[in-house]
Amino acid sequence: MKKYRWGVLGTGRIARTFSEALKGCEDAELYAAASRTADKAAAFAAEFGFEKSYGSYKELAEDGNVDAVYIATPMSSHYGDALLCIENGRNVLCEKSAALNGEQLEEMLAAAREKGVFFMEAMWMKCRPSYLKALEWLKEGRIGKPRYVKADFCNLVEYDRRDRLFAPECGGGALLDLAVYPLTLAADFLGHEPREIISSAHIGGDGVDLSNSITLRYPDSFAAVNSSFEIPNTNNAVISGDEGLIIFGNWFFCTSEVTLYDRFGKEVERAVIPNEVNGYEYEIREVHRCLAEGLKESALVPHSSTRAVMSIMDKCRRDWGMYYPDERKA
Numbered sequence: 001m002k003k004y005r006w007g008v009l010g011t012g013r014i015a016r017t018f019s020e021a022l023k024g025c026e027d028a029e030l031y032a033a034a035s036r037t038a039d040k041a042a043a044f045a046a047e048f049g050f051e052k053s054y055g056s057y058k059e060l061a062e063d064g065n066v067d068a069v070y071i072a073t074p075m076s077s078h079y080g081d082a083l084l085c086i087e088n089g090r091n092v093l094c095e096k097s098a099a100l101n102g103e104q105l106e107e108m109l110a111a112a113r114e115k116g117v118f119f120m121e122a123m124w125m126k127c128r129p130s131y132l133k134a135l136e137w138l139k140e141g142r143i144g145k146p147r148y149v150k151a152d153f154c155n156l157v158e159y160d161r162r163d164r165l166f167a168p169e170c171g172g173g174a175l176l177d178l179a180v181y182p183l184t185l186a187a188d189f190l191g192h193e194p195r196e197i198i199s200s201a202h203i204g205g206d207g208v209d210l211s212n213s214i215t216l217r218y219p220d221s222f223a224a225v226n227s228s229f230e231i232p233n234t235n236n237a238v239i240s241g242d243e244g245l246i247i248f249g250n251w252f253f254c255t256s257e258v259t260l261y262d263r264f265g266k267e268v269e270r271a272v273i274p275n276e277v278n279g280y281e282y283e284i285r286e287v288h289r290c291l292a293e294g295l296k297e298s299a300l301v302p303h304s305s306t307r308a309v310m311s312i313m314d315k316c317r318r319d320w321g322m323y324y325p326d327e328r329k330a
């Protein structure tokens with residue numbers, strides 16, 4: 001069996017979860033871990049069983065034995081880290097949100113195209129069997145014409161200026177960290193190009209959004225999306241059509257369960273598909289499948305979807321007057 005040699009770039013919270021998933025995929029090899037600090041890289045590599053450790057991201061990017069690099073750094077670093085990997089010929093799975101803005105994303109995609117390497121946003125939700133089941137129901141017409149999406153992602157986090165979530169220089173804010181999931185869901189079920197985007201945000205003292213509320217209007221449907229670091233919420237997702245409903249329970253983007261109801265609210269079908277590892281194995285397998293087939297883009301997480309959501313988020317931030325350091329105020 002071909003084993004894919006993974007390099008993990010960054011050693012923070014999600015790098016740990018992802019490395020656990022790698023350990024559970026028999027065709028994944030934990031090859032190298034890279035940190036800005038050699039000691040951290042070595043400790044991380046030893047803990048998870050990576051063969052090599054690098055004290056700089058550059059060394060990992062330059063290692064020609066790496067089949068795919070997983071970028072697990074703050075949003076503000078994705079652009080530079082992805083370009084570094086792509087320019088060295090590495091295939092890339094880049095954490096969400098893939099970039100700070102559409103301009104950066106286009107450069108990253110153009111570089112990947114030019115170098116002929118694979119690039120995918122690590123939108124793990126889109127690779128999960130429960131999510132794919134819901135899309136299948138939609139495609140089969142089980143809910144009729146989709147008319148309304150309601151999806152929230154609120155995650156209470158204690159304010160800490162040192163945390164990337166609150167730091168403008170790290171690309172902080174609820175929009176790029178949380179809303180990216182419900183917006184992706186809305187775009188998948190209602191379309192990539194809403195006719196109108198109406199949003200508002202509570203911008204904290206450091207200049208990033210702590211809460212936001214977004215309405216997408218399509219010709220004959222709507223989406224309502226909320227995300228926040230400071231307001232508790234149910235975090236479910238409802239997709240309503242004129243013939244029925246699809247409901248994801250709490251933490252909709254990582255749930256193993258999804259239910260189909262008829263238009264009167266009677267349960268019609270329930271899919272329960274437990275994780276085989278921790279839920280991140282599905283995006284890893286999707287990368288492996290694409291690499292095996294020589295694909296440069298995943299059909300489950302296509303560039304068009306990443307682009308569409310980035311464009312919605314750009315519009316929201318423009319309307320709020322919220323810009324990251326060094327971002328051109330176009």
Ligand SMILES: NC(=O)c1ccc[n+]([C@@H]2O[C@H](COP(=O)([O-])OP(=O)(O)OC[C@H]3O[C@@H](n4cnc5c(N)ncnc54)[C@H](OP(=O)(O)O)[C@@H]3O)[C@@H](O)[C@H]2O)c1
Pocket residue numbers: 010011012013014015034035036037040041072073074075077095096097122124164170176177
């Ligand atoms: N898919 C998911 O479920 C999920 C969940 C959480 C987060 N994420 C995404 O994953 C990315 C990382 O999130 P996280 O929560 O893991 O962040 P984190 O715990 O803060 O870790 C980020 C890591 O990036 C590296 N880094 C590089 N430049 C940095 C800088 N200027 N400031 C701080 N760290 C820097 C650090 O590793 P070294 O010191 O080793 O270089 C750090 O440990 C984000 O894009 C986030 O949106 C995804």
